[in-house]
Amino acid sequence: MKLARIGAASALALAAGLAHADSTVHFWYHFDNADNPMDALVEEFEAANPGIAVEAENVPWNSYYDQLYTAIIGGNAPDAAMVKMFAQPRLVEMGALEPIDEQLASWEGTDGLQDNLLELTKAADGSHYYLPVQYVVLYLYYRADMFEELGLEVPQTCDGFRAAAKALTRDTDGDGQTDVYGFGFRGAKGGHDHWASFTLGRDGVSLENGLNSEAGIAGTQFVADLFREDKVFPPSAPNDGFQEIIGAFKAGKTAMTIHHIGSANGMVEALGDKVSAAPVPECGGGRWTAFGDESTAVLSSASDKEAAWKWISFLSSAGNNARFNEATGQLPVVKADSESWSMHPQRFVEATVDSLPFAHLLPNSSATADFVNTVWPTAMQRVLTGDITAAEMNEEITALFDD
Amino acid sequence: MTDATMTHAQTPGGSLPRRSLSRRVLPYAMLSPAVLVTLAIVFLPMIQTAWMSLHDYVLFRPNDFEWVGLQNFRTALADEVFWISLGHTVIWMAATIPAQLLLGLATAMLLNQHFPWRPLARALIIIPWALPSVVIALMWVWIYDSNYGVANEFLLRLGLIRQAIPWLADPDTALGAIILTLTWQGFPFFAVMILAGLQSIPKSYYEAASIDGASAWRQFWHITLPGISGVMMTAVLLRLIWVANSFDVIFVMTGGGPGYATYTLPLYAFVKARTNLDFGYGSAIAVLFTMLLMVVVVIYLRRTGKAVE
Numbered sequence A: 001m002k003l004a005r006i007g008a009a010s011a012l013a014l015a016a017g018l019a020h021a022d023s024t025v026h027f028w029y030h031f032d033n034a035d036n037p038m039d040a041l042v043e044e045f046e047a048a049n050p051g052i053a054v055e056a057e058n059v060p061w062n063s064y065y066d067q068l069y070t071a072i073i074g075g076n077a078p079d080a081a082m083v084k085m086f087a088q089p090r091l092v093e094m095g096a097l098e099p100i101d102e103q104l105a106s107w108e109g110t111d112g113l114q115d116n117l118l119e120l121t122k123a124a125d126g127s128h129y130y131l132p133v134q135y136v137v138l139y140l141y142y143r144a145d146m147f148e149e150l151g152l153e154v155p156q157t158c159d160g161f162r163a164a165a166k167a168l169t170r171d172t173d174g175d176g177q178t179d180v181y182g183f184g185f186r187g188a189k190g191g192h193d194h195w196a197s198f199t200l201g202r203d204g205v206s207l208e209n210g211l212n213s214e215a216g217i218a219g220t221q222f223v224a225d226l227f228r229e230d231k232v233f234p235p236s237a238p239n240d241g242f243q244e245i246i247g248a249f250k251a252g253k254t255a256m257t258i259h260h261i262g263s264a265n266g267m268v269e270a271l272g273d274k275v276s277a278a279p280v281p282e283c284g285g286g287r288w289t290a291f292g293d294e295s296t297a298v299l300s301s302a303s304d305k306e307a308a309w310k311w312i313s314f315l316s317s318a319g320n321n322a323r324f325n326e327a328t329g330q331l332p333v334v335k336a337d338s339e340s341w342s343m344h345p346q347r348f349v350e351a352t353v354d355s356l357p358f359a360h361l362l363p364n365s366s367a368t369a370d371f372v373n374t375v376w377p378t379a380m381q382r383v384l385t386g387d388i389t390a391a392e393m394n395e396e397i398t399a400l401f402d403d
Numbered sequence B: 001m002t003d004a005t006m007t008h009a010q011t012p013g014g015s016l017p018r019r020s021l022s023r024r025v026l027p028y029a030m031l032s033p034a035v036l037v038t039l040a041i042v043f044l045p046m047i048q049t050a051w052m053s054l055h056d057y058v059l060f061r062p063n064d065f066e067w068v069g070l071q072n073f074r075t076a077l078a079d080e081v082f083w084i085s086l087g088h089t090v091i092w093m094a095a096t097i098p099a100q101l102l103l104g105l106a107t108a109m110l111l112n113q114h115f116p117w118r119p120l121a122r123a124l125i126i127i128p129w130a131l132p133s134v135v136i137a138l139m140w141v142w143i144y145d146s147n148y149g150v151a152n153e154f155l156l157r158l159g160l161i162r163q164a165i166p167w168l169a170d171p172d173t174a175l176g177a178i179i180l181t182l183t184w185q186g187f188p189f190f191a192v193m194i195l196a197g198l199q200s201i202p203k204s205y206y207e208a209a210s211i212d213g214a215s216a217w218r219q220f221w222h223i224t225l226p227g228i229s230g231v232m233m234t235a236v237l238l239r240l241i242w243v244a245n246s247f248d249v250i251f252v253m254t255g256g257g258p259g260y261a262t263y264t265l266p267l268y269a270f271v272k273a274r275t276n277l278d279f280g281y282g283s284a285i286a287v288l289f290t291m292l293l294m295v296v297v298v299i300y301l302r303r304t305g306k307a308v309e
Helices: A002-020 A038-048 A061-073 A085-093 A101-106 A144-150 A158-168 A192-199 A214-228 A242-250 A261-274 A305-315 A320-328 A335-339 A346-358 A367-384 A390-402 B002-010 B015-052 B071-077 B080-111 B118-124 B133-144 B150-158 B174-199 B203-211 B216-245 B248-253 B265-275 B279-308
Strands: A023-029 A052-058 A080-083 A130-137 A139-143 A256-259 A275-278 A289-298
Touching: A023 A305, A038 A052, A038 A305, A038 A320, A052 A305, A061 A085, A080 A085, A080 A305, A085 A289, A085 A367, A130 A261, A130 A305, A130 A320, A130 A346, A139 A144, A139 A261, A139 A346, A144 A158, A144 A261, A158 A214, A158 A256, A192 A214, A192 A256, A192 A289, A192 A367, A214 A367, A214 A390, A242 A256, A242 A261, A261 A275, A261 A346, A275 A346, A289 A305, A305 A320, A320 A335, A367 A390, A367 B265, B015 B279, B071 B279, B080 B118, B080 B174, B080 B216, B080 B265, B080 B279, B133 B150, B133 B174, B133 B248, B174 B216, B174 B248, B203 B216, B216 B279, B248 B265, B265 B279
Parallel strands: A023 A052, A023 A080
Antiparallel strands: A080 A289, A130 A289, A139 A256, A139 A275
16 A cells, blocks of 8 residues: 555656656757856756756767767757857758747847857858857967066067067977977867968958968968978977867977967966967968857757757856856856956956957858868878978868868 | 477477477577677668768758769779878788787797796786777877877987977878887787687697707797697788778877878778768768778688688
């Protein structure tokens, strides 16, 4: 009898639980930091939205898009996911995204987003599919103590940069080996932002136009010369990725590198006041730096699109957005959260804000993903190792975007 | 069911044919789950790959599945990267397998001697083979690191080099460095296989040869080598297929770079399909490579067959 009662109570509880979650939002995200606030955010969201359950899955970054595309084709796509702009043309072409224009028009949080972010994340067809959730802008990290020791000024131009990098590359202990290199260049996947800062700021040069002009080729040649002639990059530069450039900078093996505010706290932990930041130098008449975006989107295959929208808009709301970004180390997209932001030392926030006027996204083109993933890394490595010329590399990229 | 079986077994005249039928069916029934699973997870994807290779199929345009016949194969044969990758695959196989075999043979000969702690040495030698490829790849990336790696430190201290060498970032050394890594990973397989072969050779052969005055080298050449040739051939054949197909270590260590310096055909097929999402072209490269490998395997099997006869 007692057993029967327990059984009946369990069945009731189970039924209540099932009835409680009318719909489930499957959400994919990628956080490097395993100790992240996602579970707490989910709990709060579920408490505020009875009837909606969120299953948030942290998918490793290295294979994030491979898995996302495959899941979409395989019919197992999540209902909502974190997404970057470079993937948007492909996702739109696949019909995988749900437009959110109507929701944005009626959502009270829209006006609270940083200016221009919704414009930057608009698709080529004029619709909005992305809701920004965090952003960064790339800038130059430099070793303030080394600059001071050598009496160097923070470089404002490419020429100044080259001179500083040469001076900073030195054998500090007299054993005949170079101990410090001027610049930590990212030659592996993801390093296109470094190359772009030296190339795409030049007059009339962009990925889609003028890259194979004299100015465009001069940009690539500048990078090649820094490595092959001046030897101001570590010899491992062609294969160096994120871990290597950040590790080398923290260890004092390089005196400058380019990355965003997401690395600032780690740098300060390792180097304290010895590290500072400034906008990337002006090269050939202009400056170019990368706007690092991250948004969330509702997928067109979502079973309950309204519930998925509620969840992603929750992440871009005041307060929640700040906690989200505390885990990623990037900057909140909500104005109110930015004003009270105290997570990064001021000099890195300033470098970010100062870089915003010339921050750009990569072209809204289906070719961008191939450029980022294979064409740029392979061509750049071949230039750095002397396998092809700067002109040949730029020609290859031009052909990709012309197709 | 048991009752029914017993009833049939007890029926005179009907029991024998039924028993022989069940004997004939039983092996198939027992094997069928494994065969079905193999068909589903190996042969079906193989057929699908062959089918995709005849189409223009880019994953982010899932509705455009256009028949192009042999166009992908023609493109591959005219693709510079295909030939670069094929060249590296040949070097990769031709260097790695003999190196693993020789190192494995030497290790097996040593482990077959009597010395203290021999069981422990035999257990420890298997470690490189037992470690996951990704762990091995990451470990060797650090060994080769031009700033902190022990390889450069060691060579610098010995005075063999004057400047640290970026082993994985220099196209002249990258493939060789990865071949060395894979040799280290794979030699225990040969060592263990050959050791088993060595232990199966009767000691009396060596005693007889010694009495006849045969030198250690002649004993090795006329007794040891024939005794382990069968095992060696099987091991080489297996490794030939595994090494040819393996790209995980390359993928983690260099991703194929710098440039195309460490591209092999399986890696190129993977990059094309998984990264560029061009499943049609990636499948064509995979099919071409399978055909090339099949030729090698068939030739080798025939030679092995003749040698055994």
